[in-house]
Amino acid sequence: MSTTVSPKKGGARRDLFLILGMLIGVVALSTVLYWAATSGRVNLPALLGTKNNGDLISPPRPIAELALRSLDGQAFDFAKQKPHWTLLIPVASHCDAACEKNLYQTRQTHVALGKNAGRVQRYLVSKDGAPDAAFEQLLTQHTGVQMLLADPIAFDKYFADLVPAHTYFVVDPAGWMMMAYGSDHDYHGVISDLKFLLSNSRENEPSGGAL
Numbered sequence: 001m002s003t004t005v006s007p008k009k010g011g012a013r014r015d016l017f018l019i020l021g022m023l024i025g026v027v028a029l030s031t032v033l034y035w036a037a038t039s040g041r042v043n044l045p046a047l048l049g050t051k052n053n054g055d056l057i058s059p060p061r062p063i064a065e066l067a068l069r070s071l072d073g074q075a076f077d078f079a080k081q082k083p084h085w086t087l088l089i090p091v092a093s094h095c096d097a098a099c100e101k102n103l104y105q106t107r108q109t110h111v112a113l114g115k116n117a118g119r120v121q122r123y124l125v126s127k128d129g130a131p132d133a134a135f136e137q138l139l140t141q142h143t144g145v146q147m148l149l150a151d152p153i154a155f156d157k158y159f160a161d162l163v164p165a166h167t168y169f170v171v172d173p174a175g176w177m178m179m180a181y182g183s184d185h186d187y188h189g190v191i192s193d194l195k196f197l198l199s200n201s202r203e204n205e206p207s208g209g210a211l
Helices: 007-038 095-112 114-119 134-139 150-160 187-198
Strands: 055-061 085-091 120-126 145-148 168-171 175-183
Touching: 085 095, 085 187, 095 120, 095 187, 114 120, 114 145, 134 145, 145 187
Parallel strands: 085 120, 120 145
Antiparallel strands: 055 175, 085 168, 168 175
């Protein structure tokens, strides 16, 4: 006895396979696009037709290469922190006028994000030790900022082609440094870039955060 499939059931099956095929295709394409973007093979903002104000770092650099430590000497694993976008600011143990300007501009940028400020954090990274007394006093005006230490050799290698032309950087929630800013960048442009990134980001949004 032969079994036949009605045209109606056959059409439904074809539709199901078509939908599954489309979903698999979308996942595969997004995976390839992510790999191409993070490896520097694709300029994703240019591909999407967006205009960034900062300088794209191509390819993006994993922050793990800095082997960061907290001020008490404990290893700092960026990957174990709650997902945030990060403003990363290289500093020395003494904060000069240029350093103070960077701290002020990044604080104003952070505040200007309003309800999304809790999704962004600021880290200072120093290659020459803990802040001096004057710097510590200045940091009382920047609640929520955390200072980290980096090995001097790793620091110089990581920032060799970026500093001093660039003075602070954007790191994505996965730990990739992907955009740089210098003294010639207006902080309103930084705000615009961050708002675009936040509006297109799916990281777990924190409940809040100090500025």
